[in-house]
Amino acid sequence: MDKTAIPENLEAIISDVDGVLVDSMPFHAHAWKTSFKEAGIDIEKEEIYILEGSNHRGIIEKIFEKQGMVPTEEDIEQIHERKKELFFKNQKACVFDGMDETFKSLQAKFKLAVVSGSDRAIVETLMRKFYPKIFNTMIAGTDVEKGKPDPEPYLTAVERLAVQKDKCIVLENAPLGVEAAKNAGLFCIAVPTYVSADHLHKADIVVRDHRELVEYLRSLLD
Numbered sequence: 001m002d003k004t005a006i007p008e009n010l011e012a013i014i015s016d017v018d019g020v021l022v023d024s025m026p027f028h029a030h031a032w033k034t035s036f037k038e039a040g041i042d043i044e045k046e047e048i049y050i051l052e053g054s055n056h057r058g059i060i061e062k063i064f065e066k067q068g069m070v071p072t073e074e075d076i077e078q079i080h081e082r083k084k085e086l087f088f089k090n091q092k093a094c095v096f097d098g099m100d101e102t103f104k105s106l107q108a109k110f111k112l113a114v115v116s117g118s119d120r121a122i123v124e125t126l127m128r129k130f131y132p133k134i135f136n137t138m139i140a141g142t143d144v145e146k147g148k149p150d151p152e153p154y155l156t157a158v159e160r161l162a163v164q165k166d167k168c169i170v171l172e173n174a175p176l177g178v179e180a181a182k183n184a185g186l187f188c189i190a191v192p193t194y195v196s197a198d199h200l201h202k203a204d205i206v207v208r209d210h211r212e213l214v215e216y217l218r219s220l221l222d
Contacts, residue, residue: 002181002192005085005168005188006169007168007169007187008157008165010110010162010168011111011163011164011166011167012070012110012111012112012113012161012167012168012169013106013110013111013113013155013168013169013171013217014112014113014114014115014154014158014169014170014171014181014186015112015113015114015115015170015171015176016114016115016116016159016170016171016172016173016177017114017115017116017118017126017127018052018116018117018118018173019052019122019128019173019174019191019193019194020096020171020172020173020191021095021096021099021100021103021114021126021131021195022093022094022095022096022126022130023093023094023095023096023193024091024093024126024169025048025049025052025091026045026082026091026194027087027091027092028048028052028087028088028091028118029045029048029049029085030045030090031083031084031086031090031091032045032048032083033045033048034082034086035079035082035083035086036063036079038082039075039079041063041064041067041076045061046161047063047066049174049194049195050175050176050195050199051063051176052117052173052174052175052176052177052194053143053147053148053149053172053174053175053176053177053180054117054141054147054148054149054176055117055141055147055148056076056079056080056083056117056119056141056142056214057076057080057143057147058117058147058148058160059117060075060076060078060079060080069131070096072112073203078097080119084119084121084122088122088123088125093130095127095130095131096210096214097210097211097214098210098211098214099210099213099214100130100131102214102217102218103131103134103135103217104134104218105218105221106217106221107134107135109221110220111133111136111161111163112135112136113135113136113137113138113139113157113160113161114127114131114135114136114137114138114139115139115153115154115156115157115170115177116138116139116140116141116181117140117141117147117153117176117177118140118141118147119140119141119142120138120140120141120142120143121141122140122161123138123140124138124140124205136161137157137160137161139153139157139160141153141201143156144156148174148176148177148180149176149177149179149180149183150180150183150186151180151181151183151185153180154170154180154181154183154186155184158184158186164198165184165185165186166187168186168187169186169187169188169189170184170186170187170189171188171189171190171191171213172188172189172190172191172192172194172200172203173190173191173192173194173200174194174195175199175200175202178190178200178202179202181203182202182203187204187205188202188204188205189204189205189206189207189213189216190203190204190205190206190207191206191207191209191210191212191213192206192208192209193210208219211215
């Protein structure tokens with residue numbers, strides 16, 4: 001991994017949640033697939049992985065669009081609520097090896113934020129369980145008007161952290177998340193958790209896996 005391009009005098013790290021901090025996307029994908037099937041639409045979990053990072057409205061609208069349909073507000077509300085119900089009922093998410101301990105160390109040196117496309121209730125549940133009292137601020141999909149790939153979520157995090165954009169890095173694993181970070185003018189490091197590295201080509205750096213990501217993050221403590 002070429003570290004020469006990393007912003008100097010780094011002050012903040014902004015991270016996605018699902019697929020970067022927590023191995024949770026398979027449970028999101030299953031919940032989405034089931035909730036769409038109950039609404040009469042068959043999808044594959046890979047479609048959700050490509051749309052990962054978008055908020056619930058964005059995902060529902062895109063899936064309907066692929067079917068040549070436009071969802072009503074009732075469709076959006078019903079599918080979203082059912083998806084949340086299924087996720088909380090079936091999820092067995094776990095932290096990626098080494099990430100929790102690494103961020104416990106990073107919090108002493110950097111301002112930290114999480115930016116997720118997931119519903120706030122889901123993000124709060126995962127962060128409370130795996131990363132309690134570590135991050136300075138949280139931006140969930142339901143906290144912003146426009147979700148990823150729009151830059152709003154990441155720009156909101158930068159504003160809340162009160163740092164300059166060139167003093168931040170973003171950690172992502174989803175194509176729409178990478179696009180959002182770059183649209184916000186931020187340096188982005190991506191890890192191919194559920195999609196191939198080819199889908200993350202817009203990132204400044206793509207690491208091989210979480211092991212390499214942990215090694216890099218720990219090097220920031222030197």
